[in-house]
Every structure is written in C-alpha cells, then in structure tokens.
Amino acid sequence: MTDKIRKTDEEWRAELSELAYEVTRKGGTERAFTRDSFPKEPGTFSCICCKTPLFSSETKYDSGTGWPSFWAPIAEDVVEERIDESHGMRRTEIVCARCDAHLGHVFPDGPPPTGLRYCMNGVALEFTPESVKEEQR
Numbered sequence: 001m002t003d004k005i006r007k008t009d010e011e012w013r014a015e016l017s018e019l020a021y022e023v024t025r026k027g028g029t030e031r032a033f034t035r036d037s038f039p040k041e042p043g044t045f046s047c048i049c050c051k052t053p054l055f056s057s058e059t060k061y062d063s064g065t066g067w068p069s070f071w072a073p074i075a076e077d078v079v080e081e082r083i084d085e086s087h088g089m090r091r092t093e094i095v096c097a098r099c100d101a102h103l104g105h106v107f108p109d110g111p112p113p114t115g116l117r118y119c120m121n122g123v124a125l126e127f128t129p130e131s132v133k134e135e136q137r
Contacts, residue, residue: 005050005099012049013034020048023121024101027086029094032066035122042130044074048123050099054078055118064119068125071110075091079118081106094118105129 003041005017007083022028024047024063025074038060045055056071063069073079077097079090084105094103105122 006101016049017123019124024103026047027084027102028121029104030067030121030123034066036066036068037131038068038122038125038127043118044128044130045070045125046128047099047101047103048095048126049101050096051126052078052096052098054096054103055120057127061111063119065117067104067121068120068122070120071109071112071114071116073118077114080084094120120123 009025013021016024019028019030023030041057042056044053045057045060053074055072056074056137059072061069062069079094080097082093082095084091091105091107093112094102094106096103101124102121104118104120107119108115109119
C-alpha cells in the first residue's frame with residue numbers, strides 16, 4: 001500500500017461525477033440494480049477515486065442484491081472496515097485504504113470460502129479487463 005491520498009472536497013467534486021462524489025466522498029448509496037452491468041470477463045475492479053486495485057473478477061458473484069458483490073478483496077490491506085451506525089442499523093462499512101472512499105458494506109452472508117459478501121456500489125468501482133492490462137505491458 002502506498003501513502004494516503006488526501007484531496008479537498010473541491011478537488012474530489014471536480015474529478016468525480018455527482019453520483020460518484022455523493023457515494024464515495026459522502027457515504028451515499030446508489031439504487032440497487034443500476035450499476036452492476038460490468039463485463040463478465042476476467043479483470044480487476046479498482047477504486048474510482050484513486051485507481052487502487054480492490055477486487056478481482058474471480059471473486060465476483062451474483063448475490064441477487066443488485067449491487068456488485070465479491071467474497072474477498074484482492075488483498076487484505078486494500079480496504080478498511082469501519083463501524084457504520086447510520087439508518088438505525090449497525091453495519092461494517094468498507095472504504096478504500098488509500099483514499100478513504102466509501103465503497104459499500106460487508107455482510108456475513110456470502111458464499112464459501114469466506115462466507116462474506118462485499119456489497120459494493122458500482123459507481124465506486126472502475127473495471128479494467130485482463131486483456132487491457134496485458135496490452136499495457
């Protein structure tokens with residue numbers, strides 16, 4: 001993991017769409033079934049704010065919730081967990097470890113081998129197909 005990325009609110013607003021800003025910088029949530037149309041091919045899901053690789057398509061699965069879901073991040077140190085007690089609930093929020101972008105939440109109802117469901121906001125993620133990464137080498 002590299003150093004933390006710190007930007008002003010104005011800098012984030014200038015770089016992100018209105019929805020991406022609201023979700024990643026203000027802890028919002030996109031509507032279900034609006035942003036899980038990523039290609040069904042091998043690749044990497046990165047933070048929309050800082051481009052840090054977060055999840056692999058190998059751990060993505062259809063949870064039926066309408067949000068992109070994964071059973072594990074690429075590495076333990078790319079995301080951080082925080083307690084979220086908003087909306088009268090106690091949940092575990094997931095943020096990007098590099099830029100503190102709100103990504104979504106993790107729940108204990110996922111598939112093996114972890115039993116976890118990283119329920120992410122699609123607008124917080126950017127997909128890069130494996131074929132593109134190979135071309136860039």
